[in-house]
Amino acid sequence: MLDGRKIMLGVTGGIAAYKAVEVASRLRKLGAEVAVVMTRNATRLVSPLTFRTITGHPVYTEMFEEPRRWNVEHVELAQWAELVVVAPATANLLGKVAAGIADDFLTTAIVAADCPCLLVPAMNHRMYANPVVQRNIRLLRALGYEIMEPEHGRLASGAVGKGRLPEPDRIVRRVVQMLTRREDMVGVRVLITAGPTREPLDPVRYLSNRSSGRMGYALAETARARGAEVVLISGPTALAAPEGVQLVRVVTAEEMRRAVLDHLAWARVVVAAAAVADWRPVEVAKQKLKKEQGPLTIQLVPTVDILAEVSQRRRPGQLVVGFAAETEDVLANARAKLERKGLDLMVANNVGRPDVGFDSEFNEVWLLDPGGGCLHVPRCRKEEVADRIWDRVVELLANATPSGG
Numbered sequence: 062m063l064d065g066r067k068i069m070l071g072v073t074g075g076i077a078a079y080k081a082v083e084v085a086s087r088l089r090k091l092g093a094e095v096a097v098v099m100t101r102n103a104t105r106l107v108s109p110l111t112f113r114t115i116t117g118h119p120v121y122t123e124m125f126e127e128p129r130r131w132n133v134e135h136v137e138l139a140q141w142a143e144l145v146v147v148a149p150a151t152a153n154l155l156g157k158v159a160a161g162i163a164d165d166f167l168t169t170a171i172v173a174a175d176c177p178c179l180l181v182p183a184m185n186h187r188m189y190a191n192p193v194v195q196r197n198i199r200l201l202r203a204l205g206y207e208i209m210e211p212e213h214g215r216l217a218s219g220a221v222g223k224g225r226l227p228e229p230d231r232i233v234r235r236v237v238q239m240l241t242r243r244e245d246m247v248g249v250r251v252l253i254t255a256g257p258t259r260e261p262l263d264p265v266r267y268l269s270n271r272s273s274g275r276m277g278y279a280l281a282e283t284a285r286a287r288g289a290e291v292v293l294i295s296g297p298t299a300l301a302a303p304e305g306v307q308l309v310r311v312v313t314a315e316e317m318r319r320a321v322l323d324h325l326a327w328a329r330v331v332v333a334a335a336a337v338a339d340w341r342p343v344e345v346a347k348q349k350l351k352k353e354q355g356p357l358t359i360q361l362v363p364t365v366d367i368l369a370e371v372s373q374r375r376r377p378g379q380l381v382v383g384f385a386a387e388t389e390d391v392l393a394n395a396r397a398k399l400e401r402k403g404l405d406l407m408v409a410n411n412v413g414r415p416d417v418g419f420d421s422e423f424n425e426v427w428l429l430d431p432g433g434g435c436l437h438v439p440r441c442r443k444e445e446v447a448d449r450i451w452d453r454v455v456e457l458l459a460n461a462t463p464s465g466g
């Protein structure tokens with residue numbers, strides 16, 4: 062995927078520096094040339110020899126070491142790179158770059174670079190929350206630096222909070238996105254539903270399903286990367302908000318329906334990836350139901366089919382894409398749903414398999430269109446599936462006549 066692409070990987074002195082070894086290794090496996098630049102503190106945590114061995118490339122550390130071509134080397138390296146990535150980026154590094162300070166090889170190379178630059182902060186949660194650090198991040202974003210959100214979790218100090226370096230896999234995916242970016246959805250307004258809904262039974266219990274929200278979030282992330290404006294309406298999930306996407310959190314099917322209808326006039330494309338509950342309890346008990354009451358019968362009523370309603374209310378030129386979660390006769394059932402709901406595209410997947418679909422990072426889908434077309438997307442990561450879906454949407458948009466803005 063990254064054959065021959067040139068990446069400068071900056072490593073600063075955070076505890077997470079060891080994870081940069083995995084990042085370098087994965088980038089190499091994808092075919093990229095990786096030149097590592099380490100700050101002095103980073104070399105105290107990980108040996109430059111490790112990076113040198115993994116990348117097969119000299120590692121740059123001090124400005125004033127041999128060879129004496131230091132005064133041009135950082136500029137040469139900055140010019141050589143197609144992408145600069147700094148992972149982990151400490152609060153110190155963010156502050157220096159935001160202030161234009163260039164006092165070692167890494168910061169000098171960053172100032173000299175005119176290619177895209179991805180900074181991946183990792184630090185103690187209190188440091189990350191510090192208004193000065195947050196101001197620097199805002200400033201850097203405004204200047205065009207891409208900055209990944211740290212993850213929430215256990216930190217090196219033992220505390221739990223937001224500040225962990227994202228997993229190498231996520232960093233690498235972001236790099237791939239930046240280097241292979243297609244800007245073919247610039248200005249397209251996309252409305253996506255994602256995740257499960259919860260239908261309350263009493264104050265502590267609800268009906269829901271196994272959807273993790275990953276497919277919808279991957280759609281949001283990839284559409285954004287291709288230049289779309291994205292509103293993501295999400296049921297409860299454990300996923301972080303994708304950057305640059307307007308996230309609307311909802312709980313029940315009815316809340317999701319209202320949020321979708323609120324944004325419907327705005328959207329050019331609607332993709333319903335949510336696993337909306339098909340039924341809800343007729344009554345929601347005000348107090349917790351007690352088991353002394355004996356056996357319980359719950360009466361359920363169907364929820365409104367949001368996708369069918371969207372399809373009915375759509376205006377000309379609006380594109381509506383649905384998902385069909387099936388466990389048998391996948392293609393036949395999906396085609397029947399496509400026709401019944403009057404969609405432009407149906408993404409059919411088999412949710413009966415353990416290795417794809419619900420709660421998995423992978424999916425295998427078929428893209429059905431009303432003309433009888435069926436495109437198979439073999440098992441791959443949900444981000445790749447999302448890109449294949451957008452490829453089809455971009456084709457359909459090119460054929461459709463736009464209307465109403």
Ligand code: CTP
Nearest residue numbers: 333334335337364365366367368383384385386
């Ligand atoms: N959907 C929706 N609102 C609902 C139910 C489903 O918008 N109340 C959407 C889903 O987001 C998905 C599509 O409809 O895009 C198909 O969902 P699925 O559960 O596969 O099909 P259903 O139409 O609910 O039919 P069934 O459950 O009987 O298979």
